[in-house]
Amino acid sequence: MNNLRILHCANFSTFKNGEAYYSMDRKISHGFIQNGHMVYEFSYRDIAKAQRFLGLKKRSIEKMNKDLVDHCINIRPNILLLGKCELVSLESLEKIKKLLPDIKIIQWYVDFINKENNDFFSKFKYIDVFLQTTGTGLLELSKKYKNTIFSYIPNITDPNFDVNIDIKKEYDVLYIARDHKEDNRYKFALLLNEFCKKENINLKMYGSLGNPYVFGNDYYKEISKARIAINFNREDLIDTYNHNKILGTSDRMNHFIGSKTCTFSPKIIDLDKLYKDNEHVVYFESSKECFEKLLKILNDESYNNIASDGQLKAYEISNSKRVTNYMLNLINNNEIDENIEWKDYVFYDGKKI
Known part of the structure; x- marks a missing residue:
C-alpha cells in the first residue's frame, strides 16, 4: 500500500x-x-x-x-x-x-x-x-x-525527538515519576532518596516526593544532565519483579535511552529481546539490587558505554x-x-x- x-x-x-x-x-x-x-x-x-x-x-x-x-x-x-x-x-x-x-x-x-x-x-x-x-x-x-x-x-525512540543535549553532567541519578503517594512508585522514591543520602549520591527527582514536573525541551535537558536515570512504573514491585508483566514499560524509559543516559529498569519478561542487560540497559529484580548496581556502575563508570550502546540500539529497533x-x-x-x-x-x- x-x-x-x-x-x-x-x-x-x-x-x-x-x-x-x-x-x-x-x-x-x-x-x-x-x-x-x-x-x-x-x-x-x-x-x-x-x-x-x-x-x-x-x-x-x-x-x-x-x-x-x-x-x-x-x-x-x-x-x-x-x-x-x-x-x-x-x-x-x-x-x-x-x-x-x-x-x-x-x-x-x-x-x-x-x-x-x-x-x-x-x-x-x-x-x-x-x-x-x-x-x-x-x-x-x-x-x-x-x-x-x-x-x-x-x-x-526516535532520533528526531529523543536526543542527548550536550550539557555538563550534574546528577548521578535521575528519577522522574507521577506517584501521587498512592503506589509503589512513592515507596520506591522514599527508599531511593534515603539510599542516595546515605551514600552521598547526587539524586535529582521530578514529579515525586513533592518535586515539580518537568516538560518540553527542559525535560530532555534534565535527562541529559544525569549519569543514570531510573525508570520505575506503577505496576512494578519493591522486593521482586512483576512476574505478570511482559515487555511493558512506560515511554519515559525510551526517552532516557534515546537521550543517551544509562537507564535502569526493573526486570521485565522478554524485554531483553529488545535491550540486553548491562549492554543497553541495566535490569534489577528488587530495590536492593537496584541500589547495589547503582553503586557499582557509578564507581566503575560503565554508565557511559551502556548509555551509548543503548541509544544506538533503540534508534535501530524502535x-x-x-x-x-x-x-x-x-x-x-x-x-x-x-x-x-x-x-x-x-x-x-x-x-x-
Missing part, C-alpha cells in the same frame, strides 16, 4: 503549547510520514473541549464524533488510526465502516487495558489491528475478539519509521519479518501468527 491517506485520531495536546511534543501520538504520525504517507491529525480531546458550551460536555463529545465522521467523508482515508480515543463512540466507527467499507482501522494503546470499561472493548468489532505497548493479555484478547489482530509494539512500517505490514497481512524482536507477540483468532 503506497501513498496512503491516514486520519490519525489521537490526543495531540494542542493547547499545551508543545509541552509533550515527544509523545507517541507525534512520533507515530512522524513515522507514517517518513514511510511516504499523508497523515491528517485529529486531536479529538482538544476538538471536544473547544466546542464545549455552557459546560455541556456531552453535547461537545457528540459534536466531536460528528466531526470525525465528516472528516472521514471529506478525506476518504485508507486508514483510520486511533489512539486511546475513549470519547470516540462505537456508533461513529460503525458509520465510518458503512460509509467507507474498504477503510482499515488500527488502534494503538499505551495505558492499562484492565482498567477499561465495556465501551472500550465493544469497539473491537470494528478494529482490524490493535497494538499495545505491553505483551500481557494479547493472546487472551485474540481468543475473545477473533476478527482483530493483536500485537505488541515497543514505545518509540524508531518511528520501523514501528509504523510494522503496523502497515500487519494491516496488509504481510509475513512478519523474522528480524522483528517482538514477533512472538502477534496473535489472531487465539493463535500466534
